[in-house]
Amino acid sequence: MHILDERSFKRVESVKTRDYFKNCSVLSGKIICGECGSVYTRQVRKLSGGDRIYDWMCARYREFGRKTPNQYKPWVSNRTSVRFSEEGCDNITIKQETVYKVLNDIKCEYFGSDNQLIGDTIGLLKESIERCKKDDTMQKEIENIEYEIERLNETIRNLTENMLDGVISKETYKDMVKRYEEERMEWDSQLSGMKGKGDKVKTLEDRIRDIEAALNEETLEEATISSILEYIDKIYVYTDRFEITFHMDKVLSVENHELLKELESSSRLVYMIAKEDMKYKRNALDKTNEIIYNAIKENSKIQIQELAELTGLSRTTIHFRIQRFKELGYLGHRTEPGRKKEWEIYRELDSGIERVDAG
Ligand SMILES: [Zn+2]
Structure with a gap:
């Protein structure tokens, strides 16, 4: 039964490949609530079409709800399902997309011609491809073991013939068969151990598809984000802006003069979040x-x-x-x-x- 069209299939594949990078998000632990100091944690929303949207929200808000009613959305605050608590937090929930956009902008503005960063990005992509290749190595090992088992079966068959022909005694035959069978059992258990890892054994076509997926845009974005995050200490979220701090030793080591100049005065980069952005609206220009x-x-x-x-x-x-x-x-x-x-x-x-x- 063919359920997925090619595009959806590619999307599914790319999600799989992204999991190769890390099981959790590259942003984990990096986003901090500027209002209460808790970390931001990720929540997945599944859209009806199957796409996933990632939202990041204050852990305190997630656990205890809001601290005060939302003055911008009184109709929401009035719902009985909205939780209020002294321990709560009123900070905003942000779309992962918005964070990625800001990080991409930082990359373009300050690291656009940075060879180190480009190198890191390529390194991460290579890593992903290496993982695909590892599966390839495993497949070869399995083939080798299967060959060894077949070889032992052949030897045992020959021994039986020799025994029947009177070339070797029954005692010798028993001893040798026992030895070979023990060896075969060892190979067998190795083989089942490897096959036990199940879906890791892939056909050549699957592996090529993995490598292709590793090179698609989404993964490239993830790799870019990962490499820029090497330089970023924390991303503080306030109700109207991001404030971004850097690992200064790393910024200094790549001699990023543009960025250093920018950080000289406040030591943080500030990115305003438009109200329109929070409501996910696009607006025109003034x-x-x-x-x-x-x-x-x-x-x-x-x-x-x-x-x-x-x-x-x-x-x-x-x-x-x-x-x-x-x-x-x-x-x-x-x-x-x-x-x-x-x-x-x-x-x-x-x-x-x-x-x-x-x-
Ligand atoms: Zn908070």
């Missing part, structure tokens, strides 16, 4: 964004620092706004090997410009 957009359009090599000076906003805010532009499909980066990255305009600014409170 006047300042128009200035940013036009400046990029005029000069495809303009730096974040220059945009900050032009608008009087902080680099972080500029960063946040550009993130919105990218999300909405207005612009992106053109990167060619050996060249500094350049902006690329994808579409014209819409006329219906709304105000965005970027914080």
